[in-house]
Amino acid sequence: MGAVNKDHWYFMVLLILPIVKVRAQQKEPAVTLALEEGMELSCVCPWEGRLSMVSWTKGTDRDPIAVFHPDFGMSLSHQYRERVEFLRRSELDGTIALRNVTHQDIGVYHCTVHAFPQGPWSSSLQVEDLDEPPAEDEDDEVLGLEYPSPEPIDTSLDLQAQLNENLTVSCTGLPNVTVYQVIMEKRAVGRPWHIIAVCKILDGGLLTEDYSDRGSISCAHTLDISLHLVDVQPQDSGFYRCTFHTDTGTHNTTMTLSVSEPGGISLSMYMFYIYCGAGAAGLLLIIAVIIAVVRHRNRNKRIEYRVKKLYPAHRQRSKEAQAYEEVPSVRQPAVCAGAQVSYL
Missing domain, CATH: 2.60.40.10 (Immunoglobulins)
Structure with a gap:
């Protein structure tokens, strides 16, 4: 029965951790730490009293990491098993050491110490890769901020x-x-x-x-x-x-x-087809213009040929009239009295 109650307690603690609110006047300012193997996340309550519970969460969503209770022991989230150790150097010390660190361990950590009789006390720590500062939009993600x-x-x-x-x-x-x-x-x-x-x-x-x-x-x-x-x-x-x-x-x-x-069809293929279609349309337009010009010239030649074939006499007379106009004028004879013809 005791084991059932213990598991139930662990389950309830992990559920309520994300919504635990700590009094603002008891919250310490955030401290920046370097990401390194075996790093210690300090959480030492400055008060005097008896420890009731220590809880660690991460990020703005307060994802649970670890819980320590003097009577029920320690409970860890799945991704932190075999990686977190409570150092317990003093009665109200909730400091932990983190092993096998990766870049996923970068972020904001929150520690809450529940002490009797004064109540909860909390502190926050920012873990960063100081050798290579995280990108600006990674910081925004950690802090839960949204930017254009x-x-x-x-x-x-x-x-x-x-x-x-x-x-x-x-x-x-x-x-x-x-x-x-x-x-x-x-x-x-x-x-x-x-x-x-x-x-x-x-x-x-x-x-x-x-x-x-x-x-x-x-x-x-x-x-x-x-x-x-x-x-x-x-x-x-x-x-x-x-x-x-x-x-x-x-x-x-x-x-x-x-x-x-x-x-x-992907976007690049779609644009490829658009360009190919535009090029084909331009080529067809040029071909259509060339065909129209050739047909027009052929039509004029056919009309001229038909005129030559159907009206040859008219064409001949036209040539003779043109030649006659080009011949110089001849002196006409003068008719005199007595029916004699003399040329002036």
């Missing part, structure tokens, strides 16, 4: 795929440079960028962090990164960006993926 859509994105490659087919989205490192880390991100229409994979060299070895909900990630030792999609779906469409961190700086490669129905 940015300017149109310039893409270096347009990918086309049909529904339910397989596709690989690949990014190749730059030649003649040393790549230390590559981050692949995706952005759907109307959504901010989010990380789907990270490949980096750590202690001479290759570390791959796969956060993709669709497909699988593969990394080469040259830090070439690929996303393998099986049975492509409409939600796979959007922008994909690879950011290479090298000894010469940061370099980006951006691609766009369009998914069309089988047998359907």
Whole structure:
């Protein structure tokens, strides 16, 4: 019976954590920490009293991470099992250590210590990758802010795929440079960028962090990164960006993926058909004009030929009249009295 009550208590605590509200006057300002292996998230209540419970949540949605109770012990969310440890250096110490950290651990953490008799006390911590600050729109996503859509994105490659087919989205490192880390991100229409994979060299070895909900990630030792999609779906469409961190700086490669129905026409194919249709229409127009001109000239020749054939006498008389007009005039004889003819 006790085990049932204990499990029930864990379940109820995880349900009410996202809606727990802490008094504003007892809330400490946020502290920024660097993302690193084994990092400690400090949560030490400055009061005196007896500990009732410690709870950790993350993000604006207050997703539960861990709960500690002096009597019932510790309960962890699934993605934090074997990764979180309560240090418990003092009675009202809720500090935890986080192992096997990834870029998914970047964000805002909230700690609440319930102490008797004064009540709850809370603090917040911001975990960031200080070696490479997160992009601006990633910060906006963490804070839950919404901003107008940015300017149109310039893409270096347009990918086309049909529904339910397989596709690989690949990014190749730059030649003649040393790549230390590559981050692949995706952005759907109307959504901010989010990380789907990270490949980096750590202690001479290759570390791959796969956060993709669709497909699988593969990394080469040259830090070439690929996303393998099986049975492509409409939600796979959007922008994909690879950011290479090298000894010469940061370099980006951006691609766009369009998914069309089988047998359907994608936007690029549609525009291709439009251009081909316009070119064909222009060519047909030129041919039609040439044919009209040739027919008109042939018609005039036929008319002239018929005139020559049907009215040859008229044409002959016309020529004789023309020749007569061109002959010089002849002196006419003068008739005198006595019927003698004399020429003047």
